[in-house]
Amino acid sequence: MTLVSGLKWLEHAHKNNYAIGAFSVDHIDSIEAVIQTAEQLESPVMIQTGQATLNHTPMNVLAAAAREAARNAKIPVVLHLDHGNGFAQAIQAIRCGYTSLMFDGSNMDIEDNIRITKSIKEAASAVGIPLEAELGKVGTRGKNEIRQLTDPDEAVRFARETQVDSLAVALGNIHAAYGEQVHIDLDHLKLIHNRIGLPIVLHGGTGVPHDDVRKAISLGISKVNIATEWRRATIDYLRQHLAEPQHNDFFAIIQGVRQTIRDIVKEKIELFGSAGKA
Numbered sequence: 001m002t003l004v005s006g007l008k009w010l011e012h013a014h015k016n017n018y019a020i021g022a023f024s025v026d027h028i029d030s031i032e033a034v035i036q037t038a039e040q041l042e043s044p045v046m047i048q049t050g051q052a053t054l055n056h057t058p059m060n061v062l063a064a065a066a067r068e069a070a071r072n073a074k075i076p077v078v079l080h081l082d083h084g085n086g087f088a089q090a091i092q093a094i095r096c097g098y099t100s101l102m103f104d105g106s107n108m109d110i111e112d113n114i115r116i117t118k119s120i121k122e123a124a125s126a127v128g129i130p131l132e133a134e135l136g137k138v139g140t141r142g143k144n145e146i147r148q149l150t151d152p153d154e155a156v157r158f159a160r161e162t163q164v165d166s167l168a169v170a171l172g173n174i175h176a177a178y179g180e181q182v183h184i185d186l187d188h189l190k191l192i193h194n195r196i197g198l199p200i201v202l203h204g205g206t207g208v209p210h211d212d213v214r215k216a217i218s219l220g221i222s223k224v225n226i227a228t229e230w231r232r233a234t235i236d237y238l239r240q241h242l243a244e245p246q247h248n249d250f251f252a253i254i255q256g257v258r259q260t261i262r263d264i265v266k267e268k269i270e271l272f273g274s275a276g277k278a
C-alpha cells in the first residue's frame with residue numbers, strides 16, 4: 001500500500017469505538033517496528049513525527065522512509081505531523097507526503113488559534129487529509145507550564161469555526177508521564193465529546209492507566225498518541241545491555257531495541273481495540 005489519508009481511518013475508529021494508535025517514530029528502526037507489529041495484528045496505524053524528532057532528522061528524510069515502509073505493508077499506514085508549529089510547516093508536510101496534520105495553537109489566545117487552524121484546515125481539505133487541533137493546555141511533565149482543562153464552550157465554538165476533523169483536549173493528561181499514573185477526567189471528556197461530536201485525541205497516553213484508556217475510548221477518544229513510553233523503554237534496554245562487555249554485536253543490540261518497541265506497540269494496539277480492524 002501507499003500512505004493513506006487519515007480521514008477515513010479517524011472516522012472508522014470513531015464509528016467503531018476503537019482508537020487508532022499514533023506512534024511517534026524517530027528513526028527507521030521505529031518506523032519498521034511499528035508497521036510490522038500493526039501488520040501482524042491487522043491493525044490500521046498512524047506513525048507520527050513531532051518537533052523534537054524533526055529537529056533531529058529532516059522531515060523529507062523521515063517521510064521518504066515512512067512512505068517506502070508503508071509501500072511494503074499490507075495494512076493502512078497514515079503519516080501524521082504531530083504538534084505542527086504553523087502554516088509553513090503544514091505546507092512542507094503536505095509536500096513531503098504526510099497524510100494527516102496537527103496544528104497546535106494551544107499556547108496562543110483562542111482567536112489566533114482559530115485563525116491559523118482555519119487557514120491550515122483549508123490547505124488540508126484541498127488535498128483530502130484531516131487536521132487535528134488542540135484546545136486547552138495539556139502541558140509536559142518536568143516543564144513549568146500552566147495546565148488547564150479544555151473549556152467545553154470554547155471547544156464548541158472552536159470546532160464550529162475551524163471545521164477541524166479532530167480535537168486534542170486537556171483532561172488532566174500530561175505529556176512525558178513515564179512511570180507514573182495519570183488520571184484523566186472522564187466526565188469532562190464525555191461532556192466535550194457529546195457537545196462537539198468529533199473524534200477526540202488523547203495526548204500523553206503513556207501515563208494513563210489501561211482501564212481509563214478503555215473507558216476514554218468508549219467515550220469518544222479515537223486516536224491515542226504514544227511517544228515517551230518507548231523512548232524511555234529504549235533507554236532502559238540499552239542501559240541494561242550495554243553495561244555487559246559480551247554484548248558487542250551491533251545488530252543484535254538494534255534488534256533488541258526493535259523488539260522493545262514491538263512489545264509496546266502490540267500492547268497498545270490490543271488496548272486500543274484496533275487489532276483486526278484493517
Ligand SMILES: [Zn+2]
Nearest residue numbers: 175203204225
Ligand atoms: Zn502531544
